[in-house]
Amino acid sequence: MNLPPEVDQAAQRLLDVLRGTSALREYAQTREAVMAQDDLRLLVRRYERVQAALQLAAMTGTPPRESDQAEFERLGAIVYESDEAAAYLLSRMRAQQLVAATMDRLTAEVGLNVDIRES
Numbered sequence: 001m002n003l004p005p006e007v008d009q010a011a012q013r014l015l016d017v018l019r020g021t022s023a024l025r026e027y028a029q030t031r032e033a034v035m036a037q038d039d040l041r042l043l044v045r046r047y048e049r050v051q052a053a054l055q056l057a058a059m060t061g062t063p064p065r066e067s068d069q070a071e072f073e074r075l076g077a078i079v080y081e082s083d084e085a086a087a088y089l090l091s092r093m094r095a096q097q098l099v100a101a102t103m104d105r106l107t108a109e110v111g112l113n114v115d116i117r118e119s
């Protein structure tokens with residue numbers, strides 16, 4: 001879907017503001033440092049793929065595969081031995097939280113929010 005020009009311009013301004021936050025600046029810096037190192041980049045990407053598989057299983061209410069759970073634990077122990085990788089993952093989480101909070105605000109304001117938690 002193409003955005004109306006005024007919405008596209010407002011979205012660009014919002015993106016500029018988000019990119020200027022400490023959370024997204026730190027994420028960009030730590031991401032660049034990790035992705036510049038082949039070994040860390042491969043390790044972090046594998047960790048993120050397994051993490052995404054576990055999150056998808058949790059969201060759909062299906063039990064995670066034992067192999068994914070074991071791989072996540074194994075990779076997590078390795079990833080968090082690296083200060084750079086740990087800083088990247090923490091900054092990524094903070095950036096995701098900022099973007100999610102922004103999306104929550106937007107969807108709530110236009111009446112599209114969906115609370116998936118049970119009451």
